[in-house]
Amino acid sequence: MQACEKADTTGDTEPCQQENQPDEGLRKHAKDLIDKLYENKDVANNFDDLHEEFQKSLELNWPNSERAVPGSIQKQTYPDYVWKDITKDFFQSCSELALGELFHDVTFGLFDAMSAIEMMDPKMDVGMGFTSSKNAIPHTFDTALEAGILKLVDLESSELIGVFDALYSCVVSWLEGLSLDQILFTCLYLHNPMAIEDKSLKVFCIAIRKLVTLINQCIAQCNVNEEEDFQLFVSSNYNFFPYMQNTKIIQSLKEAEDDLVKKAKTQSSPLSEGTLAVMHRLRFLRFLFHSLHLFQTKRKDPIGEHEIAEIQKILSSALEVIPLIQKTISKGTQPEENSEAPNPMGFSPRVNQRNVPPTFPRTTKIVDRETSLKFLEELVHRLKLACKVIYQKDFHSALNFFLDFSKKSGQCLLSRSILQNIFFGENQCVFGSIPFKDFLRDSIKLFIAPPALNSRTALSNHPSTKIQIDNFLTYCMSMHTFVYFLQICGFNRARQRDKFARLIEDGFVNVQEEAARLDAHFNTIALKGDSYNPHMAYFGTWNLYHCLKAMSLYLLSGFELELYSVHEYLYIFWYLYEYLFGFIITALKRAESIVIEQEQLDIHHKSSLSAQSKQRKPKIKKHRKNGIPFRQEIFLNTAYQNICGGYYKAIGAFTKEDKIRQPLQIFDSEYIRFNHRFAPFATLTSPPPIPYHEFDMMRKHLLRSNANDLYISAATHFHEARLNLEYIQNPDQEVLQMIQVAKVNYVVMSLLAKGHKRESKSQPVFDYSQHRYFPVIKLN
Amino acid sequence: MDSEENKENNDEHFVNDDTIKPPSNHLNGVVNDEVSYTQYESELQMKDIMRLIQSELSEPYSIYTYRYFIYNWPKLCFLASFKNEYVGAIVCKLDMHINSKRGYIAMLAVKKEYRKLKIGTTLVQKAIEEMLADNADEVVLETEVQNIPALRLYENLGFVRDKRLFRYYLNGVDALRLKLWFR
Numbered sequence: 001m002q003a004c005e006k007a008d009t010t011g012d013t014e015p016c017q018q019e020n021q022p023d024e025g026l027r028k029h030a031k032d033l034i035d036k037l038y039e040n041k042d043v044a045n046n047f048d049d050l051h052e053e054f055q056k057s058l059e060l061n062w063p064n065s066e067r068a069v070p071g072s073i074q075k076q077t078y079p080d081y082v083w084k085d086i087t088k089d090f091f092q093s094c095s096e097l098a099l100g101e102l103f104h105d106v107t108f109g110l111f112d113a114m115s116a117i118e119m120m121d122p123k124m125d126v127g128m129g130f131t132s133s134k135n136a137i138p139h140t141f142d143t144a145l146e147a148g149i150l151k152l153v154d155l156e157s158s159e160l161i162g163v164f165d166a167l168y169s170c171v172v173s174w175l176e177g178l179s180l181d182q183i184l185f186t187c188l189y190l191h192n193p194m195a196i197e198d199k200s201l202k203v204f205c206i207a208i209r210k211l212v213t214l215i216n217q218c219i220a221q222c223n224v225n226e227e228e229d230f231q232l233f234v235s236s237n238y239n240f241f242p243y244m245q246n247t248k249i250i251q252s253l254k255e256a257e258d259d260l261v262k263k264a265k266t267q268s269s270p271l272s273e274g275t276l277a278v279m280h281r282l283r284f285l286r287f288l289f290h291s292l293h294l295f296q297t298k299r300k301d302p303i304g305e306h307e308i309a310e311i312q313k314i315l316s317s318a319l320e321v322i323p324l325i326q327k328t329i330s331k332g333t334q335p336e337e338n339s340e341a342p343n344p345m346g347f348s349p350r351v352n353q354r355n356v357p358p359t360f361p362r363t364t365k366i367v368d369r370e371t372s373l374k375f376l377e378e379l380v381h382r383l384k385l386a387c388k389v390i391y392q393k394d395f396h397s398a399l400n401f402f403l404d405f406s407k408k409s410g411q412c413l414l415s416r417s418i419l420q421n422i423f424f425g426e427n428q429c430v431f432g433s434i435p436f437k438d439f440l441r442d443s444i445k446l447f448i449a450p451p452a453l454n455s456r457t458a459l460s461n462h463p464s465t466k467i468q469i470d471n472f473l474t475y476c477m478s479m480h481t482f483v484y485f486l487q488i489c490g491f492n493r494a495r496q497r498d499k500f501a502r503l504i505e506d507g508f509v510n511v512q513e514e515a516a517r518l519d520a521h522f523n524t525i526a527l528k529g530d531s532y533n534p535h536m537a538y539f540g541t542w543n544l545y546h547c548l549k550a551m552s553l554y555l556l557s558g559f560e561l562e563l564y565s566v567h568e569y570l571y572i573f574w575y576l577y578e579y580l581f582g583f584i585i586t587a588l589k590r591a592e593s594i595v596i597e598q599e600q601l602d603i604h605h606k607s608s609l610s611a612q613s614k615q616r617k618p619k620i621k622k623h624r625k626n627g628i629p630f631r632q633e634i635f636l637n638t639a640y641q642n643i644c645g646g647y648y649k650a651i652g653a654f655t656k657e658d659k660i661r662q663p664l665q666i667f668d669s670e671y672i673r674f675n676h677r678f679a680p681f682a683t684l685t686s687p688p689p690i691p692y693h694e695f696d697m698m699r700k701h702l703l704r705s706n707a708n709d710l711y712i713s714a715a716t717h718f719h720e721a722r723l724n725l726e727y728i729q730n731p732d733q734e735v736l737q738m739i740q741v742a743k744v745n746y747v748v749m750s751l752l753a754k755g756h757k758r759e760s761k762s763q764p765v766f767d768y769s770q771h772r773y774f775p776v777i778k779l780n
Numbered sequence: 781m782d783s784e785e786n787k788e789n790n791d792e793h794f795v796n797d798d799t800i801k802p803p804s805n806h807l808n809g810v811v812n813d814e815v816s817y818t819q820y821e822s823e824l825q826m827k828d829i830m831r832l833i834q835s836e837l838s839e840p841y842s843i844y845t846y847r848y849f850i851y852n853w854p855k856l857c858f859l860a861s862f863k864n865e866y867v868g869a870i871v872c873k874l875d876m877h878i879n880s881k882r883g884y885i886a887m888l889a890v891k892k893e894y895r896k897l898k899i900g901t902t903l904v905q906k907a908i909e910e911m912l913a914d915n916a917d918e919v920v921l922e923t924e925v926q927n928i929p930a931l932r933l934y935e936n937l938g939f940v941r942d943k944r945l946f947r948y949y950l951n952g953v954d955a956l957r958l959k960l961w962f963r
């Protein structure tokens with residue numbers, strides 16, 4: 001056993017328990033010096049002086065140590081340790097310890113020790129994780145070159161395809177959360193792309209290096225990533241590549257492609273196909289790179305339909321190349337069996353081993369080539385979808401778009417970030433041009449048409465109105481509630497639930513107070529005015545709708561994340577069925593009737609104006625693009641309500657027939673559980689939280705019915721839900737899945753009502769494979 | 781997630797479903813009544829505890845992890861033994877987390893041949909009773925999404941799934957945080 005001198009000195013002397021101990025003084029002195037360093041802005045100039053001072057202090061504090069050479073004020077040359085065998089001393093010291101006694105520094109306790117790894121244990125020590133060539137020193141760019149295993153020029157098409165496809169696999173694995181150092185930067189070509197002579201390979205590698213920076217920037221700016229999503233930081237410094245501008249890279253990729261096309265024309269059949277396959281890989285990278293570059297640069301300026309159309313065009317071109325790459329995967333060199341490298345040439349899996357943080361090794365399995373291309377294809381589709389956010393002109397439709405996008409792209413951080421990027425722009429202006437406050441004002445107007453926002457009304461002309469509304473919107477902005485709602489949709493699905501809870505507790509609770517105050521204020525003004533039209537809860541309803549939406553999303557996400565035990569379904573579905581969806585429908589209907597009424601008043605007003613001025617009658621506004629406002633959404637929410645009603649009744653019947661496993665009584669309290677499950681709603685005033693005893697009462701009432709009636713009632717609910725869903729025009733995939741679930745559950749409930757499998761006491765299975773929130777009920 | 785919780789990502793719960801069927805008190809010649817339960821006594825038991833828990837775990841632990849829990853909360857470590865052999869163990873802690881006194885079940889293991897005898901449930905029960913005696917407000921633990929037997933055991937005792945932790949384990953698998961509230 002060996003230890004370096006310094007460790008030996010500090011270890012043996014129980015440093016923190018002795019006074020006037022050299023390293024105690026040394027530590028303090030070092031700290032003082034560091035403090036000095038931080039205080040001093042001109043660090044670079046003073047560093048040498050401070051270093052010198054520290055050297056002197058080593059002599060003073062540690063006169064007998066080999067560490068400081070008396071009289072020397074030269075800078076230390078490293079390494080500065082002297083090895084000494086301490087095996088005997090070590091075991092002798094150990095023998096003096098009592099059973100279970102531990103020796104440690106007072107500042108380093110058992111908690112810190114938990115992060116320690118046991119060296120040589122393959123489950124803990126990253127360095128042990130390699131199965132083959134354990135003792136070989138990993139190749140670096142230079143050693144691989146010397147060994148003649150890294151070609152920089154005259155690469156065959158098959159070799160280029162192999163390297164490119166492997167790099168795509170690495171990029172995808174990185175986007176899926178693996179470490180950049182352990183995956184992408186094991187490619188030696190990326191370490192020194194400027195040294196590569198082959199034009200295609202060189203520009204491809206440079207573009208990949210820049211792509212990493214581009215993606216990193218995009219993700220870091222949007223701030224919707226979590227540690228489990230993505231490894232933003234790398235220990236090696238390959239993350240930074242200053243040599244070429246993005247536009248130059250796009251141009252160089254294009255030139256390399258053109259060269260290859262020319263070359264292919266001079267070649268005969270099998271050869272030219274290889275050359276074109278290489279070219280397609282360069283071309284896809286160019287399109288991907290170009291689109292991300294545009295997303296990134298457009299962030300600084302207002303982004304409109306024209307800019308988005310340009311990006312969409314590039315993305316469409318990228319999609320056209322994908323099948324050509326997929327078809328030619330086999331033309332490239334393939335990874336060797338039992339090798340950690342994703343390609344025979346160009347990769348050195350352990351090269352960054354020393355840059356990996358000393359933590360337990362995480363999985364580093366690189367996705368295969370087919371999977372990575374599938375991912376890239378879907379990524380491009382997702383980016384194209386994200387572009388469509390440009391057509392969402394108010395908060396209500398933008399929120400629906402974001403929610404839908406999250407369902408479709410939940411696990412892809414890059415596309416989630418791009419969506420945030422397009423919508424919010426650099427200065428938190430919508431599409432980089434509309435201040436969010438104005439966006440909210442217009443959205444409220446469109447959602448519920450408050451008279452205070454209608455220039456025709458007396459109320460809107462009241463001197464205090466504008467200020468009051470402005471204050472309210474400023475308050476909404478300062479609470480971040482509405483901005484945050486959209487941002488939450490950018491996080492991964494598992495993280496959203498907690499964030500929704502916080503949005504309700506900290507955001508909506510406060511905004512609703514302000515909205516109520518504003519409505520009350522306008523009501524007072526309205527009542528004082530000539531027309532005795534009371535001011536309704538316009539702002540309150542608008543806020544309430546969004547709050548209810550957040551509440552329902554919070555509860556529903558529990559199904560998707562598999563958080564509820566079956567015995568809990570009863571109160572969750574009860575809450576959704578009896579309250580939340582009912583409230584949402586009421587809020588939407590109220591908004592709908594107000595908007596329609598307002599439109600009719602506007603028409604009336606315009607026609608009376610034109611009659612006065614004897615102008616031609618203005619054209620009566622045709623129906624809105626989507627018919628009556630909110631109609632589709634009302635159908636959808638009615639379907640949700642019915643479907644939840646179906647489960648509520650079904651589980652009521654199952655409970656009655658002892659088919660639901662209940663937890664043991666020793667520690668469980670349903671009352672406490674209920675309160676925790678609905679805790680985020682507890683501080684709201686509108687809607688008021690529903691207490692446990694209400695649930696208990698309703699359940700008693702429910703269970704008084706006989707099981708047969710409950711099954712029939714459940715079947716009716718599922719049937720109604722299907723009818724509601726079938727009213728929806730242009731149903732998307734999700735609606736079609738819900739129809740399927742409602743159909744099957746209707747049949748199962750009808751069978752149960754007829755006595756099928758009623759005697760069985762085993763718990764039914766709730767199968768979520770059709771829909772993330774609503775399970776198909778299966779009988780055992 | 782705070783840093784402390786991060787460090788604790790090495791919980792394991794090796795048990796088997798002993799809740800679906802009514803408890804048997806007799807299996808493979810092991811009679812339930814002959815299984816005895818004791819609190820942790822000394823470092824001499826450490827090897828056995830480690831062997832029991834390590835035998836099937838996916839997450840690595842260093843000996844310091846065991847010591848952190850057991851030295852700090854020896855009363856929350858219980859061992860089940862049958863005929864001079866340790867067949868099950870539970871390792872926990874109890875400390876303040878934000879505003880509540882939180883118990884944490886770090887590890888639970890029952891030897892394969894001794895499963896379905898409610899040994900796991902009994903160990904958990906004993907640890908929780910000890911935590912309650914020390915005024916715990918809640919008990920939490922993490923387990924893999926696919927660990928159905930562990931989920932059954934804990935849910936049967938009233939635990940609910942409070943959170944899903946995406947890619948929590950080193951092998952990339954999601955975890956569920958289970959919670960039992962007392963107030």
